[in-house]
Amino acid sequence: MSDTSRIYLQPTPIRIWHWLNAFGIVTLGLTGIQIRFPDYVNIFAGYKTAILLHNVAGVVVAASFALWFFYYSFVARNMLKLYVPSKDEVQKGLLRQAKFYLLTYFLGRPNPHHPTPQNKFNPMQKSAYLAIMFLLMPLLGLSGILLINIEPMRNLILMIGGLKILMAIHYLLACCLCAFLFTHVYLATLGRTAFAYIKPMWTGWEENESEQHETLDLTAPRPN
Amino acid sequence: MKTIVGIIMVTAFLGAAVAPAAAAASGDGSQLAIYIFLGMCALIIVVQLFPIFFMLYGLLKGLFHGKKETAEAPVEVVVDK
Amino acid sequence: MKIDKRLIILWIASLTLFGGVGVATLAAPDWMSGAPGWAIRFFLGYCGIVIVAQVFAVMGIIRRPEDSTVKNSRYRILPVLLLLVFVGLTPARAMQGSDCQGCHRDAAMVGAAFVVNPTTFDTTAHAEIGCPACHTSVGSNHPDDGLVPSKAGCQDCHTEVSREYAASSHYGSAACHDCHNPHQARGATAVSGHDMNRQCRLCHATDAVVERHLEWLPQTELHIAMLPCVSCHTAAQDNVITLYVVKRQKGANIATLEPASYVELQGLAKGKHVESLIDGNEDNYISLTELRLFNLNSKNPLRLQGMMTPETVTHDFRLLANRRDCSFCHASGPDARQSSFIALPQSDGSYRRMAVERGAVLDALYGTPDFYMVGSTRSKALNYIGAMIIAGGLVVPIGHGTLRFLTRKNRQDEKESDHE
Structure with a gap:
């Protein structure tokens, strides 16, 4: 195993952001179900626990969103390059990637996209993450912040149309995120092995697909 | 440099997240769930920061043991972005 | 002769x-x-x-x-x-009341402390028994006789209430008249939730109340603002959703919404009953259609604000442990929050309620756009839409996963060829 066969794909702040998000969003989803359907679901002992946990997890996810935002826009400074698909990607890349997912994958062909630190996402990922990170997550987070502070932000809530409308926005956006989550987790297992895509998100290092695999030493010190 | 920036950012954001959470969780049994949740979050961060600790440890070791050991210190081979 | x-x-x-x-x-x-x-x-x-x-x-x-x-x-x-x-x-x-009010309606004659506002008093239950029923000693020579008029004790009639109150934690700190003006006293459903709380605030300042509840109550400010204190601090029963009409005070964009007064509503009703502002067909019943019309009218400076108010009140002020359990109000499911009312101020200071169509608080958007009780007023329509969105998300794992399973051989071949 040589260092050159691996690429350092996910820097530390991004890995922290991702796993805080993962843990936080799952917690938010589970507590959210109990908050909306307390007469059917009682996962966490007591309604108040669910509410407080939902609030805390919401704040953690919002903070980690801010970490993501600041890292990409001020430290790595490649946010737009990573998340905004180019004209070429929209015109050809999307189709090529869709073809892979829907056809060539089943025939056993390799993924046409090879991630690099400057171009991590395939065109479909780019479009999906663009919508999720720049539209869905901010709106979900903002509606959540408003819902935590109903009384102090009453005027703002009324401008949106009222508490019930805010509630509906928050709920439907959360359903969208939940729907994305299933797809996201499933597609993450589409690598050479089920964990081939998940491992880099945890360790930061992605193995080159043409190399021999399963020899990664997780505990080895590595630069950041 | 980026490592240090990363550490500062993580500390700042975690602090910002924990402060209101700790304020919200007081009084009854619900705080336990919140501490477990925050504990898990902290664990994620600490585990993710392990490589940095190891690197710092390697640097310190290198400083104290002279040039012999510095050869073993990891070398940054790939662009970090 | x-x-x-x-x-x-x-x-x-x-x-x-x-x-x-x-x-x-x-x-x-x-x-x-x-x-x-x-x-x-x-x-x-x-x-x-x-x-x-x-x-x-x-x-x-x-x-x-x-x-x-x-x-x-x-x-x-x-x-x-x-x-x-x-x-x-x-x-x-x-001397059946009207004679008393000949003088006692006018502050200039009797002094501000002894004024009884006839518009407010005449519609109370106490007006029915008349002034002399409580002020028995007032004779024909009043006030020239110089005698201090007698006042009946509240417990003379309200025996049960006084017994209940005597056992409460308030007893000794506040007498009946500290909270209730006998010349304005009304039944629980003819008083607005805001007015109920006004009595509490005479002793319990809002800031201090909020601070006390911050210790354990999520959304403290919201709860304090949107609930009559007696809902939790007495064994008051049968909570319903009562919608009040609130109005942004003029000249202030950030101003809080205050309950609209009778005079304000009368001005907006343009000569008609204040009820006609919502109850378009004046049948004393608010249908969902009427609610939506009211809420969707962008020119309308009024908004509906919902409170959870008790139908029957008690006087046993104490700390009830079960009120600390959020599920007492929140986890009861949508069936428990079906009945709601709209209460409008009347010229005499009381509130008149009109029943609202069942399920208005569950309406997805425009039944009660600014009222939501988490856990108990969710809309069924939104539940279904949400479920469909999530089901849409499951199409990829299930559909793609099935095909992936069926074609797994193709990729195994690929892997093996890699190794060779």
Whole structure:
């Protein structure tokens, strides 16, 4: 195993952001179900626990969103390059990637996209993450912040149309995120092995697909 | 440099997240769930920061043991972005 | 002694009129208020004088009318005397409220501390029993007699309530009248939730209350603002959703929404009943259509604000452990929050409720756009939409996963060829 066969794909702040998000969003989803359907679901002992946990997890996810935002826009400074698909990607890349997912994958062909630190996402990922990170997550987070502070932000809530409308926005956006989550987790297992895509998100290092695999030493010190 | 920036950012954001959470969780049994949740979050961060600790440890070791050991210190081979 | 036949007829007619009007006045004390009351009193006095005069005439004390000496009779002043006595006595008998308000409606006459606002008082339950029922010692010479009027104790009538209150944690700190003005007291459903809490704030400042509840209650400010204190701090029962009309005060964009007063609503109703602002067809029932029309009217400066208010109140102020369990209100499911009302202020300071169509608080968007009780007022339509979105997300893992499983051999070949 040589260092050159691996690429350092996910820097530390991004890995922290991702796993805080993962843990936080799952917690938010589970507590959210109990908050909306307390007469059917009682996962966490007591309604108040669910509410407080939902609030805390919401704040953690919002903070980690801010970490993501600041890292990409001020430290790595490649946010737009990573998340905004180019004209070429929209015109050809999307189709090529869709073809892979829907056809060539089943025939056993390799993924046409090879991630690099400057171009991590395939065109479909780019479009999906663009919508999720720049539209869905901010709106979900903002509606959540408003819902935590109903009384102090009453005027703002009324401008949106009222508490019930805010509630509906928050709920439907959360359903969208939940729907994305299933797809996201499933597609993450589409690598050479089920964990081939998940491992880099945890360790930061992605193995080159043409190399021999399963020899990664997780505990080895590595630069950041 | 980026490592240090990363550490500062993580500390700042975690602090910002924990402060209101700790304020919200007081009084009854619900705080336990919140501490477990925050504990898990902290664990994620600490585990993710392990490589940095190891690197710092390697640097310190290198400083104290002279040039012999510095050869073993990891070398940054790939662009970090 | 000869009695004139005409005199007897006059005598019987007068007696009938006097008795009839007297009985009618007693039966309906309201008649004695204002100008009509004085007319009735004069009429009664006149009849009385005629009757007495007839009696005297019959007894032959007064000579026949054709006798010219009657002019000089010392009895000539008798009718005037009788009139004075009668008019003097009438108010004492008819001190049924209206006479009191002759003076007590006016701060200039009795001083601000003793004013009883007739518009507010007249529609209370206490007005039905009248002023003398509680202020028994007030006689015809009031206030010249210099006596301090007596006041009935609340417990004289409200025995059960006083017993309940005596066992509460409030007892000893606040007397009945510290919270209830007997001249304004109304039933629980004729008072707005905001007005109920106004009494509490006389002692318990909002900031201090919020601070106390911050220790354990999520959304503290919201709960304190949107709930009558008695919902949790007494064993009050049968909570319903009551919607009040609130209005942004003029000239302030960031101003809080305050309950709209009767005068404000009357101005907006343009001569119609205030109810017509929401109840378009004036059938005393608010349908979902009427609610949506009201809420969607962008020119409408009014908004609906929902509170959870108790139908029946109690006076056993204490800390109830079960109210700390959020599920007491929140986890009961949508069935528990079906009945709601719209309460509008009336000219007398009370609130009148109109029933709202069942399920209005569950309407997805425009039933009650600014009212949501998490865990109990979710909309079924949104549940289904959300479920469909999530099901859409499951299409990829399930559909793609199935095909992936069926074609797994293709990729195994690939892997093996890699190794070779």
